[in-house]
Amino acid sequence: MTPDHAALQLWPVAASASAVEADELILAFTVLTLVLTVPVFIAITWFALRYREGSDADRSPSGIRSNLIEISWMLIPFLLTLVFFVWGARLFVDSKNPPPDAMVVEVIGRQWMWKFQHPTGQSEINDLHLPIGQPIKLRIISQDVIHALYLPAVRMQVAALPDRYTEMWFKADKVGTFHLYCSEYCGTDHSVMGGKLTLMNPGDYQDWLVHAGAQQGVAAAGRALYEAYGCASCHEPGSPVKAPSLAGLYGSKVALADGRSVVADDEWLRQKILNPNGDKLAGGGKQVMPSFAGRIPEDELNKIVDFIKAYPRPGQSAEATR
């Protein structure tokens, strides 16, 4: 389930009726742009050739009254473009007035991940699964800096602000997997703060909520603990303490200072959290992590390990590693 990797794509997929309307608007605007610019380009080129110094072109005054011509080329293009203001404003107003029966999904942005919470309680990280044929309202907020949720398939983006809710609504009509981005620059890993928007038939969505969605919930709970216990403040990319990254760690080979290497499995991760001084890592980094033995209940430790298991490599979505 990845977006089509066509070598060269020239038009983005539209997954909602309003996206199609936005496309029609920009196509019509492009026609007007050509009408306004091509004559200028042709005129400049033609005049440059026709009226080269020394050519015997007719240079007698054309006698056109300049005020009339000035006012016409001031007003005609302006009035033509105003049509597009009105057209764009109409679509904009529609996009700001969600129907009252819209399904509300909570969106939380933070450096550098998105958390989505479905009305039925399931939550997911970076990926968003939604049904088609139903109005969806995303209620968006940020925990830290300004982010912006950008869904090109529905031609929408809205900022995630740290102090208040913003909203976006749409009604998708096409099943598929599309990009989901952060579009407001938010620091180091801005470009990997995103994942996939998966649009599904309502039945498949219900299935997903029951099965995959529940599993996603465990990793999301682990993520919350990972932050609550302060793991993130050292292990997240870009943090001041350059602790080893946990992204993609699970199942990989880890080189140790004594020359051995071990596979980072569940048990090893558990031991390393409880007793960080054991199995010193190769690479000469100073071991500063405190022991968490006796500080984390066993069930929460399981959730953190589950989270690390699902923690994607940079650039990969959580789903891809599952």
Place this chain on the structure above:
Amino acid sequence: MSASGTIEGAAHREPHAPEATIGRKPDYLHAESTLRSWFLTTDHKRIALLYLASITGFFVIGALAAGVVRLALVVPNGAIMTNDTYNKAFTIHGVVMVWFFLIPSIPATFGNFLIPLMIGAKDLAFPKLNLTSWYVFMAGALFTLVSVVLGGVDTGWTFYAPLSTAFSNTWVLPALIGVTIVGFSSILTGLNFVVTIHTMRAPGMTWFKLPIFVWTHYATSLIFLLATPVITTALILLIAERAFHVGVFDPAFGGDPVLFQHLFWFYSHPAVYIMVLPGMGVISEIVPAFARKKLFGYRFVAYASIGLASVTFFVWGHHMFVNGQSDLASLVFSALSFAVAVPSAVKVYNWTATIHKGALRLDTPMLYAMGYIGLFVLGGLTGLYLATLAINQHIHATYFVVAHFHYIMVGGTVLAFLGGLHFWWPKFTGRMYSEPWGRVSAILIFLGFNVTFFPQFILGYLGMPRRYATYPPEFQLLNVLSSAGATILAAGYIFPMLYLVYSLWFGRKAPANPWDAKGLEWETSSPPPTLNFVSPPEVPRIPYDYPIQATESKDQHR
């Protein structure tokens, strides 16, 4: 400065004969040659050259950073450099190009050099203030360079809070202090120009005899004076918040992050016209000179300059349609933004009409001017796409925006800067540059620019967000094309640096008026004497008094 007293003198204007060289005082370049005579000079022409050298240095730094950005984007997965390195590279590129190249580029160099010459004055109104503004500029530059040398900044040139005040671990404070300081240099320059244009015009040089170059610089100076204090205030508040946690923008301390964006764009949108208007002035001088024809619609073009400088203060909200601004505000700002099209169209159509039935010479400055018109038109109209609310929701903060503003700032300002540099190079230096190399470079830059930036319009509509160190693999082909274009563009930039410097020593000596152009700056020797004119210049009957005159001139200058 006394009036020349010849009333009929303007009627017969003969080709200019250079003054006798024997017994003539040395020109401003050779009057003195000590370091002190350069670094403590109050001659507006020497200060202009100090600026020219400084901003050329900053252009090189900014261009190298752009090279790093384009290099990183050759591969989609960020394999060439870390995300942090990439983020610092685009931040340095933006900060240096906007504040240390584009904003001072044409006003502080050409404006400084040419405004007194064009209005027949011997210097700016406040020569010492003029030198001070260069030192202030360099002090700001020093702080910014310190932040780069210490390890760089990663906030983007926009410094949005609370990323810049509470979250970035990079050298934000020295960069903020540097940009704050450099604003004072803009304010001082603007003040100097306004007073000079009001009080120092030669007898007979009425407002509607001023070259459009002076009109656009007058409009630019008003923006310097009215808008720059706002960004200065906003940046000082940002500094206070980062250093002392004064809660203005960060909600964690009771602030409002959108407030910063309002203050930032209240300056930074008019700043676009600080970059664009002087370029329009340059083009309005070059086009009539190389078409041998009076500028079409002189008064309309002059009023359009003031019109642009006014409208630009009422459209800042179009940068914030998706950033949490109220919907009503978005509707109003969208409508007002369309009004910018009116004065812009006036400029473009009048330049085109000036070429109509002219006698064209396609020398280097004219090639740049024609390139400018084409690129400015595309840049301007794509700006209207972005002002359209429903389109903006999709292409906001994508590569479409990047392409749009580079068409305005590179296609516009940089091409006008290079065109003007070639046009007035003989006046600045007393030497002619190599014309064939000039034409080759102009064409290379035009081609390289389009190959670099046109694909970015497509990338943007496909949905590639800007400021991305890594990107989905389906965008690689267009990104590689863009990077390839950047190498052509780089070659186009390197050539002028070489042949212009070469001409300083080996170029043919320039006559006073190599292009047979009109305007008082061509009435004095090349390079001019320290006090600009040996005898008081004679103000012509009408501006742009070229051999070919359309009938419209009778309407305009009764």
